[in-house]
Amino acid sequence: MRAFFSSTLVAILLTSLIVSCSQYKDNHLVDGVSRELAIHRKGNISGVIYTLGFSIPVRLDAKIPATLEMEFLLKSKEDVVLDFKPHYTLVDSSLRGAKVNGESCRLLISGEHLVIPSRYVKAGKNRLYLEFDAGEQSLNRRKELLYTLLVPDRARTLFPCFDQPDIKAIYNLSLEIPLLWEAVANGKATTLTSTQYSKRIAFSPTEPISTYLFSFVAGEFQKLSNNRNGREINIWHRENDPLKVGQAGDIFSLIYSSLEWLEDYTAIDYPFTKYDIVIVPGFQYGGMEHMGATLYSDRTMFLEKNATITEELSRAKLIAHETAHMWFGDYVTMEWFDDVWTKEVFANWFASAIVNPLFPQIDHKLNFINSYLPPSYAEDRTPGANAVRQELDNLNNAGLVYGNIIYNKAPVVMDKMVEMLGDSLFRAGIREYLNRFAYGNASWDDLIEILDNHSDFNLKHWSNVWIKEPGRPHLFIASNGDSFETWEEDPLGRDLSWGKQPLEFDLVPDPRGEVYGLVIPDSALLALTIENLSKGRVVDDVARLASVINLYELCYDGFVAEEVFLNLVAGLLVAEQNPIVFSRMAGYLSSVIFEEHHLFTENLLSGLYKESKELYKRNMAFRAFANVVRSKEAANELYKAWDNPSAFEYVTPGERDLMKIAFSLAILFPEKYDHIGSVQSARLTSNDRLEEFLWIFPSVSPDKEVRDSVFSSLLHEQNRVTEPWAEASLGYLNHPLRSLNSIEYITPALEICGEIHRTGDIFFPARWFSALLSGHSSNEAARLVSAYIEGNRELNPFLKQKILQQSYHLYRK
Numbered sequence: 085m086r087a088f089f090s091s092t093l094v095a096i097l098l099t100s101l102i103v104s105c106s107q108y109k110d111n112h113l114v115d116g117v118s119r120e121l122a123i124h125r126k127g128n129i130s131g132v133i134y135t136l137g138f139s140i141p142v143r144l145d146a147k148i149p150a151t152l153e154m155e156f157l158l159k160s161k162e163d164v165v166l167d168f169k170p171h172y173t174l175v176d177s178s179l180r181g182a183k184v185n186g187e188s189c190r191l192l193i194s195g196e197h198l199v200i201p202s203r204y205v206k207a208g209k210n211r212l213y214l215e216f217d218a219g220e221q222s223l224n225r226r227k228e229l230l231y232t233l234l235v236p237d238r239a240r241t242l243f244p245c246f247d248q249p250d251i252k253a254i255y256n257l258s259l260e261i262p263l264l265w266e267a268v269a270n271g272k273a274t275t276l277t278s279t280q281y282s283k284r285i286a287f288s289p290t291e292p293i294s295t296y297l298f299s300f301v302a303g304e305f306q307k308l309s310n311n312r313n314g315r316e317i318n319i320w321h322r323e324n325d326p327l328k329v330g331q332a333g334d335i336f337s338l339i340y341s342s343l344e345w346l347e348d349y350t351a352i353d354y355p356f357t358k359y360d361i362v363i364v365p366g367f368q369y370g371g372m373e374h375m376g377a378t379l380y381s382d383r384t385m386f387l388e389k390n391a392t393i394t395e396e397l398s399r400a401k402l403i404a405h406e407t408a409h410m411w412f413g414d415y416v417t418m419e420w421f422d423d424v425w426t427k428e429v430f431a432n433w434f435a436s437a438i439v440n441p442l443f444p445q446i447d448h449k450l451n452f453i454n455s456y457l458p459p460s461y462a463e464d465r466t467p468g469a470n471a472v473r474q475e476l477d478n479l480n481n482a483g484l485v486y487g488n489i490i491y492n493k494a495p496v497v498m499d500k501m502v503e504m505l506g507d508s509l510f511r512a513g514i515r516e517y518l519n520r521f522a523y524g525n526a527s528w529d530d531l532i533e534i535l536d537n538h539s540d541f542n543l544k545h546w547s548n549v550w551i552k553e554p555g556r557p558h559l560f561i562a563s564n565g566d567s568f569e570t571w572e573e574d575p576l577g578r579d580l581s582w583g584k585q586p587l588e589f590d591l592v593p594d595p596r597g598e599v600y601g602l603v604i605p606d607s608a609l610l611a612l613t614i615e616n617l618s619k620g621r622v623v624d625d626v627a628r629l630a631s632v633i634n635l636y637e638l639c640y641d642g643f644v645a646e647e648v649f650l651n652l653v654a655g656l657l658v659a660e661q662n663p664i665v666f667s668r669m670a671g672y673l674s675s676v677i678f679e680e681h682h683l684f685t686e687n688l689l690s691g692l693y694k695e696s697k698e699l700y701k702r703n704m705a706f707r708a709f710a711n712v713v714r715s716k717e718a719a720n721e722l723y724k725a726w727d728n729p730s731a732f733e734y735v736t737p738g739e740r741d742l743m744k745i746a747f748s749l750a751i752l753f754p755e756k757y758d759h760i761g762s763v764q765s766a767r768l769t770s771n772d773r774l775e776e777f778l779w780i781f782p783s784v785s786p787d788k789e790v791r792d793s794v795f796s797s798l799l800h801e802q803n804r805v806t807e808p809w810a811e812a813s814l815g816y817l818n819h820p821l822r823s824l825n826s827i828e829y830i831t832p833a834l835e836i837c838g839e840i841h842r843t844g845d846i847f848f849p850a851r852w853f854s855a856l857l858s859g860h861s862s863n864e865a866a867r868l869v870s871a872y873i874e875g876n877r878e879l880n881p882f883l884k885q886k887i888l889q890q891s892y893h894l895y896r897k
């Protein structure tokens with residue numbers, strides 16, 4: 085996928101936009117925030133200060149009255165275009181009391197924009213005052229809580245603004261909230277007045293920040309405070325399980341360690357007023373880096389009591405990731421969302437560097453390979469693969485730029501770059517970058533220019549193929565007498581070269597896990613690899629993991645038979661002593677490509693959870709087992725574990741494990757649906773989790789009519805508000821055991837993908853497609869997906885990529 089528009093078309097659009105800025109009455113402004121509008125505004129507008137007030141009532145259906153006072157400097161006197169796309173139809177009457185520079189003004193409505201006619205403004209400082217009803221699309225409004233999530237271009241759904249990352253602004257916020265609620269925002273809560281039913285909290289002004297980082301949370305929350313070396317951090321949460329709340333000490337400690345590491349590395353003190361985190365039940369991402377009010381999902385922060393070391397490590401990395409964003413993303417921000425990957429690659433790359441010393445028992449080279457290669461390959465191997473950096477014409481497509489390529493391929497590329505530069509030159513370059521663009525914006529080219537100056541190597545040229553082109557190389561290795569011959573091919577026929585990668589053979593190909601791409605050994609080396617692995621000769625963990633990952637990729641792409649891979653892994657799992665390698669191999673067994681081999685995987689995992697000596701192996705194997713159970717015999721075994729978990733001698737499933745197992749069991753034992761539902765409901769200790777369970781449970785009903793009605797309900801936006809629940813429901817409706825009955829869901833679920841994109845958050849479209857398609861494996865499913873794509877030539881190219889990525893397994897045979 086390349087640019088959206090040809091350059092001629094861009095030129096035409098640019099001209100029409102310039103005209104529409106001055107003659108908006110004749111020309112409708114383009115919806116969203118076009119690149120052209122953003123460039124034009126950046127050239128004319130600066131010094132923006134928003135003063136916002138929201139009055140949040142208890143009643144969910146009551147409107148949220150709001151006020152906006154906005155100060156901005158104009159270079160030249162011209163129409164001022166604001167972005168505003170509330171969920172309601174924007175009419176004059178929903179905007180009240182507009183004044184510009186003290187004078188009453190009728191703002192003009194043009195699609196998703198408000199326009200202040202030029203006659204009301206002047207060059208220099210201007211003031212806009214406006215009363216309006218807040219838009220609610222990104223308010224995540226629920227019974228006892230509400231939180232904003234405005235990334236990437238959703239600030240405009242809440243209030244009128246210049247919604248682009250390079251017009252940074254200072255925010256003054258005040259909130260009126262129900263008396264028993266708490267509120268957290270970017271600034272410090274400074275004043276508080278209360279009445280019988282409500283209270284008003286004002287927050288200190290922010291530093292200059294981008295619209296997508298402005299945030300507040302309000303609701304019934306409890307607060308835990310902690311202090312280290314004079315720095316105070318608060319955790320706000322709604323958890324009532326003491327075992328989970330008891331993990332707060334670990335969380336505080338991870339935050340402090342991350343902050344201290346970053347201050348030391350960058351030589352820049354934490355650049356914002358305060359550091360609070362909010363743990364939100366059912367939060368749709370792992371975390372979101374709003375400074376002063378960083379949001380985390382309860383699932384990733386509060387671990388189950390039988391959590392594995394890899395889950396602990398993931399939590400640590402998530403905290404380090406969001407904390408790294410305070411410097412990379414929040415302090416220095418990309419100019420436009422085509423470079424959003426730059427903040428993500430820094431966050432992920434630094435997260436690895438920060439967490440490594442905290443887990444001395446873990447091999448971090450091993451962990452790096454395990455974290456980044458498999459998810460990156462999952463997208464890069466498909467015809468929907470995208471480049472790390474993608475052209476973006478309009479911010480209304482920015483959410484679709486995110487995916488595994490940004491999060492997982494980019495750190496691999498970054499790692500190669502740091503290796504070329506060396507640690508100290510890289511650090512010097514990073515410090516220069518942060519200082520030069522402090523509280524401002526920078527592009528990838530700005531960064532590469534700085535790093536290039538620190539290096540003799542032509543980084544720009546090297547990085548183009550990695551950053552600006554999709555796909556992975558095929559790397560061939562063949563024995564040639566005493567030596568090995570290696571060569572690279574571009575499977576997409578573009579004749580691209582990714583540059584020299586150090587591919588060697590020592591027992592297995594790439595024993596040090598240094599290459600990115602599909603390594604294809606000749607048949608002799610493939611046989612030797614499998615023999616060396618199965619005979620236990622590959623004692624190095626990195627060599628073993630790298631070769632298993634590559635063999636899985638070879639299996640996925642048809643170079644290795646499924647039976648060969650499964651037999652090999654069966655032997656390796658029994659002997660495996662490394663938790664990371666074990667968990668990766670056990671995870672592969674629930675891959676959709678082994679669905680037909682479920683009797684084999686059930687038996688294997690059942691044996692492992694019962695017979696392994698190590699508790700971590702039993703836990704990991706049991707979780708993987710619960711995912712692959714299809715046969716009656718295995719189902720009975722799983723039922724026994726769930727029915728009386730305290731008598732289950734092999735592992736102790738956690739609350740969330742049991743909830744997940746209950747969903748599977750309801751599918752496996754349709755006649756026990758009601759019983760399973762009532763037993764599991766009675767077990768849940770938290771109201772939030774009970775609500776989640778009851779919400780998802782009808783999707784596993786034995787009654788097709790009930791499931792059909794669940795499916796129909798998911799087609800409506802209001803039933804997808806808590807996205808992880810909607811995703812889980814769609815996944816269970818399309819469970820492999822129900823795939824014959826759910827094939828009819830495929831087309832209608834694809835048909836609303838435009839709406840899924842417009843109304844859903846960043847990761848939701850890909851997750852929607854994955855939940856819909858990963859339980860299917862039939863030719864009919866493939867035919868329906870192809871028919872949808874072929875019948876919709878105008879389909880948004882980003883959405884098409886996502887569908888191709890998530891449906892690739894349907895086409896592999």
Ligand SMILES: [Zn+2]
Pocket residue numbers: 405409427428431
């Ligand atoms: Zn991030």
